[in-house]
Structure formats: structure tokens, C-alpha cells
Amino acid sequence: MKIEDMPKISLGEYPTPLQKLEHLTARHGKHATLYIKRDDATGPALGGNKTRKLEYVMAEAMNQGCTAMLTTGGPQTNHGRTTVAAAIHCGMKPILVLGGHKPDYLSGNLTLDAMMGTDIVFSEDVPAAIEKTIARYEAQGDKVYNLRVGGSSMTGVCGYVMAVKEIMEQCEAMHIQPKYLVCAVGSLGTYGGLNAGVRYFHAPFKIMGVPVSPQPMEERKKNAADFINQISETYEMGFTVKPEELLINNGPEDNPYSGEAYNKPDPTTRSYMFELAREEGIILDPTYTGKAFRGFLEMADQGIIDGDCIFLHTGGVPAVWTKEHLDDMQKELFANCTISEI
Ligand SMILES: Cc1ncc(COP(=O)(O)O)c(C=O)c1O
Numbered sequence: 001m002k003i004e005d006m007p008k009i010s011l012g013e014y015p016t017p018l019q020k021l022e023h024l025t026a027r028h029g030k031h032a033t034l035y036i037k038r039d040d041a042t043g044p045a046l047g048g049n050k051t052r053k054l055e056y057v058m059a060e061a062m063n064q065g066c067t068a069m070l071t072t073g074g075p076q077t078n079h080g081r082t083t084v085a086a087a088i089h090c091g092m093k094p095i096l097v098l099g100g101h102k103p104d105y106l107s108g109n110l111t112l113d114a115m116m117g118t119d120i121v122f123s124e125d126v127p128a129a130i131e132k133t134i135a136r137y138e139a140q141g142d143k144v145y146n147l148r149v150g151g152s153s154m155t156g157v158c159g160y161v162m163a164v165k166e167i168m169e170q171c172e173a174m175h176i177q178p179k180y181l182v183c184a185v186g187s188l189g190t191y192g193g194l195n196a197g198v199r200y201f202h203a204p205f206k207i208m209g210v211p212v213s214p215q216p217m218e219e220r221k222k223n224a225a226d227f228i229n230q231i232s233e234t235y236e237m238g239f240t241v242k243p244e245e246l247l248i249n250n251g252p253e254d255n256p257y258s259g260e261a262y263n264k265p266d267p268t269t270r271s272y273m274f275e276l277a278r279e280e281g282i283i284l285d286p287t288y289t290g291k292a293f294r295g296f297l298e299m300a301d302q303g304i305i306d307g308d309c310i311f312l313h314t315g316g317v318p319a320v321w322t323k324e325h326l327d328d329m330q331k332e333l334f335a336n337c338t339i340s341e342i
Pocket residue numbers: 048049077078079150152184185186187188189190191285288289314315316317
């Protein structure tokens with residue numbers, strides 16, 4: 001099927017704003033003019049990049065007659081939180097199967113998942129837990145849609161393929177000609193979809209990815225190229241991409257943009273989060289967008305990206321309020337502002 005004909009439902013508000021970062025361009029604009037695409041503002045349940053994917057996934061689930069929506073991820077999955085909200089919107093039962101042990105204190109995304117009445121299952125063996133949970137629901141007559149991690153299925157990717165068209169139209173209306181769009185690379189749905197979209201719609205800009213966890217670059221680019229070629233084949237887009245044609249940058253080897261590990265609190269990432277917050281009043285998250293934004297500013301400073309450059313804000317802000325991140329940043333928070341008592 002052609003991607004334009006894929007069934008979708010409406011969950012978010014589009015186009016999301018595309019804004020110039022005036023103050024940061026003044027500070028970091030030697031080579032580049034900086035813009036931000038606000039996909040943190042898609043809605044629902046605080047939005048983020050998953051909303052665009054879920055519009056296609058939920059349409060498929062409804063067409064299949066599903067009554068429950070199950071997805072999976074880490075305990076603080078943004079994808080999980082947004083999927084729960086989408087399921088509720090569509091009248092389906094929301095289920096999250098999350099890696100690890102049941103916590104005795106709920107913070108960040110888990111607070112919101114709990115507020116939305118989600119059935120949350122923790123397990124050390126996620127694949128087995130998914131099977132058992134599906135069986136439990138099926139025994140009571142439900143039909144369960146099992147959505148892969150990050151919503152990055154061949155259905156979900158349509159969201160970011162089509163987002164390219166939205167960005168092209170917006171840039172034309174604003175008379176800007178971006179050379180680069182920078183985004184976080186996680187489960188590949190966003191980066192892969194955008195890469196397929198720029199090729200399919202002949203967009204004038206390139207997609208530059210910033211990893212959020214360490215992985216050898218050769219392996220990462222090979223996986224990404226395979227994924228993008230699968231999108232092209234699925235939707236008969238007629239292009240192929242080689243790993244070496246893809247742009248992914250993890251920064252300096254001794255202090256990479258990805259930090260030491262996925263979701264590990266990282267002071268360098270935070271210094272860039274704090275800078276955007278102080279200079280523009282825009283909040284990033286410490287797990288995905290903080291890392292990608294560090295890459296965006298450092299690459300702009302070094303002229304690795306130049307001209308009009310767009311940073312894609314993919315959401316994730318509830319992670320700011322997780323205990324591990326809050327504990328780690330207390331000192332920096334006090335140093336970043338003035339707090340007094342009269
Ligand atoms: C806030 C945020 N940004 C970026 C990503 C990465 O997107 P993808 O998994 O499509 O690569 C995620 C994934 O969970 C996310 O939650």
C-alpha cells in the first residue's frame with residue numbers, strides 16, 4: 001500500500017510549532033541559524049514523538065477489532081505513557097509490560113500511567129510476561145494488540161515519514177531552507193521514518209541522528225539502513241540507502257553524546273538542558289532530547305551542521321521528575337537559580 005493511503009486516526013494537533021531559537025542563535029549561530037520543531041506539543045497526555053506513530057497504530061488496532069492495547073519498554077517509557085492515553089481515547093484497555101521489578105514509589109511517567117488506570121506488569125523476563133499477559137486478557141474475551149517497543153513498527157513509522165511533508169510545507173511558509181534536521185535515535189522509528197520521508201518526498205534537508213545509548217557505529221548504521229530499506233520496500237517507495245550514506249554522530253569518544261548508558265543521569269547532558277531552559281524557556285528530558293540537543297549545539301558550534309538547522313523536540317519531559325534524575329541534579333538546580341527567603 002502507498003503510505004499516503006495508510007489508515008490513521010487523529011490524536012495530535014498539527015502542524016506542531018516550528019520556532020526560531022533567537023537567543024541561542026545569537027550565542028551559537030556562527031555557522032547555523034537554529035530552529036526547534038515542537039513535537040513535544042503533539043498531545044495527548046503531554047505528547048511527544050509517539051503520537052504521530054500511534055495515529056497509524058491505533059487505526060490498525062481498531063480495524064482489527066482489538067479491545068486492549070499492550071506495549072512494552074523500560075519503567076519510564078514515554079512511548080508507554082502516550083500509548084496508554086491513545087488506548088483510552090480509542091476505548092481500549094491499556095496494558096504496559098515493563099522491564100524490572102515492581103517499584104514501591106511511583107515517579108515520572110509511572111505516576112501518569114498509574115493516574116490513567118493502566119494495568120502495569122513488571123517482569124525480569126519481558127517476552128514471557130507479554131505472552132502470559134496476552135493469555136490472561138484473551139481468557140476473558142479480549143483481543144490484544146501487541147505493539148513493539150517504541151511504536152517503531154512498519155505501521156508506526158508512517159508517522160515520521162509523513163512528518164517530513166509537514167516540515168517541508170512549514171519551512172516553505174516560513175521562507176526557511178533547512179540543511180539539517182537533528183533528532184534522537186532510540187528504537188529507530190523517528191530517525192528511520194524521517195530518513196525514508198526525506199528520500200520519498202525529495203526534501204532538501206538531511207537527517208542527523210544522535211544516539212541515546214552507546215552502540216558501535218558500524219552496527220548502528222547497518223541496522224538503521226536495513227530498517228529504512230524495509231520501510232521503502234513495504235510502501236513501494238523505490239529507493240535504497242547504504243549505511244555509509246546515513247548521518248549519525250555520537251560526538252567525542254571520551255565524552256559521547258549518548259553518555260555512559262541509556263537513561264543514566266549525566267551532568268554534561270544536563271548542562272545543555274539547563275542552557276535551553278534558561279535561554280529559551282523550553283524544557284528537554286534527560287534521557288533522549290537532552291542528549292540530542294547537546295549534539296545539535298556542539299555540531300552547530302563546530303560547523304558540522306550549518307545553514308538553517310532544525311532540532312526535533314520529541315518530548316519525554318516527565319523523566320525530569322524521576323527520582324534518580326532529581327537526586328542527581330539537586331546541586332546544579334540550586335546553582336542555576338537564585339532561591340532566597342525573606
Ligand atoms: C522523548 C523521546 N525522544 C526520542 C525517542 C526516540 O525515538 P525512537 O524510538 O523513534 O527512535 C523516544 C523513544 O522512546 C522518546 O521517548
